Amino acid sequence: MKPSDLVFRVYLAAIFVFVFAPIVTSMIFSFNSDRFPTVPLGSFTTHWYQTAFSRPEVWTAFGNSLIIAVCAAALSTSLGFVTAYTDFRYGFRFKTAYLALALLPPTIPLVIMGLAMLAWLRQLGLSGTLTGIVIAHTVMGAPFAMAICRLRLQQMDSALEAAAWNLGASPWRAMRVVVIPFCLPALISAYCLTAAVSFDEFLVAWFVSGLNKTVPVMILEILQGNVDPQINAIGTVVFLTSMVLVIIAQLLILRKTAR
Amino acid sequence: MTDQDPLVRFAGVRKSYGTFEAVKGIDLDIGRGEFVAIMGPSGCGKTTTLRMLAGLEAPSAGDITLDGRVMNDVPAHERDTPLVWQSLALFPFLNVRENVEFGLKMRGVSKMDSHGRAMMWLERLGLKGFENRRIDQLSGGQRQRVALARSLVTEPQMLLLDEPLSALDAHLVIRMQGVLTRLQRELGITFVYVTHSQSEAFAMADRVVIMGQGEIAQIGKPKEIFRAPKTRFVAEFVGRNNILPGDKAGQEIVVAADRMQVSADQPDAAALPAEFLSEEFAGTSIICYFEGANGEELKAQVTEEELEALDPAPGQRFWLTWAPEASHVITV
Numbered sequence: 001m002k003p004s005d006l007v008f009r010v011y012l013a014a015i016f017v018f019v020f021a022p023i024v025t026s027m028i029f030s031f032n033s034d035r036f037p038t039v040p041l042g043s044f045t046t047h048w049y050q051t052a053f054s055r056p057e058v059w060t061a062f063g064n065s066l067i068i069a070v071c072a073a074a075l076s077t078s079l080g081f082v083t084a085y086t087d088f089r090y091g092f093r094f095k096t097a098y099l100a101l102a103l104l105p106p107t108i109p110l111v112i113m114g115l116a117m118l119a120w121l122r123q124l125g126l127s128g129t130l131t132g133i134v135i136a137h138t139v140m141g142a143p144f145a146m147a148i149c150r151l152r153l154q155q156m157d158s159a160l161e162a163a164a165w166n167l168g169a170s171p172w173r174a175m176r177v178v179v180i181p182f183c184l185p186a187l188i189s190a191y192c193l194t195a196a197v198s199f200d201e202f203l204v205a206w207f208v209s210g211l212n213k214t215v216p217v218m219i220l221e222i223l224q225g226n227v228d229p230q231i232n233a234i235g236t237v238v239f240l241t242s243m244v245l246v247i248i249a250q251l252l253i254l255r256k257t258a259r
Numbered sequence: 260m261t262d263q264d265p266l267v268r269f270a271g272v273r274k275s276y277g278t279f280e281a282v283k284g285i286d287l288d289i290g291r292g293e294f295v296a297i298m299g300p301s302g303c304g305k306t307t308t309l310r311m312l313a314g315l316e317a318p319s320a321g322d323i324t325l326d327g328r329v330m331n332d333v334p335a336h337e338r339d340t341p342l343v344w345q346s347l348a349l350f351p352f353l354n355v356r357e358n359v360e361f362g363l364k365m366r367g368v369s370k371m372d373s374h375g376r377a378m379m380w381l382e383r384l385g386l387k388g389f390e391n392r393r394i395d396q397l398s399g400g401q402r403q404r405v406a407l408a409r410s411l412v413t414e415p416q417m418l419l420l421d422e423p424l425s426a427l428d429a430h431l432v433i434r435m436q437g438v439l440t441r442l443q444r445e446l447g448i449t450f451v452y453v454t455h456s457q458s459e460a461f462a463m464a465d466r467v468v469i470m471g472q473g474e475i476a477q478i479g480k481p482k483e484i485f486r487a488p489k490t491r492f493v494a495e496f497v498g499r500n501n502i503l504p505g506d507k508a509g510q511e512i513v514v515a516a517d518r519m520q521v522s523a524d525q526p527d528a529a530a531l532p533a534e535f536l537s538e539e540f541a542g543t544s545i546i547c548y549f550e551g552a553n554g555e556e557l558k559a560q561v562t563e564e565e566l567e568a569l570d571p572a573p574g575q576r577f578w579l580t581w582a583p584e585a586s587h588v589i590t591v
Contacts, residue, residue: 168413
């Protein structure tokens with residue numbers, strides 16, 4: 001191994017340590033019997049998991065987060081795909097403006113987004129409802145879904161859709177049997193990613209959730225009361241859920257570019 | 260409707276994109292069972308013409324008639340005009356058999372029936388045993404044949420081909436030309452073949468349509484066009500021609516390079532003086548390039564033996580002559 005290779009590997013390892021150390025620490029303490037996160041560690045226990053998941057409000061919060069993630073991901077992915085397809089298929093004036101607007105939401109500070117969502121959803125009478133959070137998370141996820149779908153559509157031979165028409169498929173049918181199957185890896189990947197975004201999202205959810213708390217909102221509320229290792233247990237479950245979703249998304253993105 | 264009526268008729272067909280006119284009013288009849296090549300440089304409107312025939316572009320003016328029916332408002336998916344694409348446009352997420360079955364499935368043919376017909380066409384095109392392969396597991400020539408099978412499986416009365424061989428290696432092009440000509444003869448259907456390649460057009464087509472700048476420049480049998488180009492554009496585009504000033508104003512004389520004779524000594528008959536520039540090997544013969552008295556480029560095709568005998572050096576003076584019957588006159 002050349003010295004430069006060694007330096008590079010050490011550097012890479014350092015980055016991973018830097019990124020994952022806090023989360024791994026939290027995971028370790030979630031199995032630690034001591035009340036406070038200190039070293040040396042106490043004994044191994046699953047007590048915090050048992051306590052945390054014996055509380056009905058934890059289950060409700062997980063249920064809420066799950067329902068919201070599933071719905072918001074479906075809506076974000078549909079919206080993102082349609083937006084990306086419009087860009088792929090049609091040329092029109094102000095297309096640059098259209099794309100810039102479609103990709104804007106992630107650049108808005110979350111506090112502003114949260115406040116704006118709260119004001120807007122209150123007008124609609126949806127603040128504090130699950131529907132309200134789904135709407136907010138759809139807005140936040142759609143640009144990511146669009147970016148992933150655009151990437152896939154750019155790899156599509158534009159003659160592919162026309163070839164389907166030429167062989168007797170109506171435009172709707174061609175969409176169903178050619179464009180969507182072609183984009184399927186991107187659609188699944190966009191779905192997983194936007195679900196993860198929604199599942200983890202705290203700030204906007206905190207503004208609009210009201211009594212229907214999601215997991216991140218509930219974690220904060222528990223923390224405000226006292227420092228409790230149950231948080232580590234809940235956090236570990238949230239982290240693993242999101243990680244699985246993101247890994248699925250990444251695998252699908254990588255597989256489609258390798259082809 | 261009789262068999263003598265043309266299968267396709269373009270009548271005053273135009274296509275414009277904004278202020279740009281891609282096709283400037285063409286009239287063209289294509290007969291049943293005919294192999295027509297539409298040839299021209301890139302941007303001449305040949306692909307647009309083909310796409311209008313397939314319903315992928317709507318004409319801005321004029322009528323396209325197919326089998327006696329005006330097709331202008333018939334959408335692409337309701338026409339029976341399968342197209343073999345330049346990029347082939349095979350569906351990458353379907354295997355070979357599913358690609359071939361696609362057109363049948365869209366037309367509601369039963370699974371059993373379409374399966375059998377797809378297999379028959381795969382076998383006919385030498386793809387037996389490949390039916391479960393993915394598209395990216397096939398060679399260029401195999402993909403070409405899958406694309407053909409996919410278009411022919413619905414037994415259309417006409418097949419459109421848009422530069423289908425442009426992505427293939429030279430030796431495969433010759434082989435696919437053979438496959439295409441034989442298929443067309445056996446099936447007896449009309450082929451409309453768009454290409455920029457002379458060798459493809461002249462080797463396969465019954466009739467060649469030369470297009471330039473959105474207009475039809477000449478229609479004729481390959482040999483007619485090759486030997487008797489009507490305009491300067493065709494003479495320059497097709498073959499290797501010398502275009503010389505004519506005897507009368509407004510006329511020019513075309514002499515093909517292979518009918519131009521080179522001699523080192525001034526012959527008795529009228530001859531053009533020319534300075535040797537360079538030579539180019541073109542298979543078994545050699546093209547010699549000269550500069551004429553007025554700076555024009557002249558070319559003559561010679562054999563290897565002739566080249567050895569001439570042994571030309573750059574700047575050396577030669578004389579070019581041709582038999583009277585080797586030339587023909589075009590009006591400018």
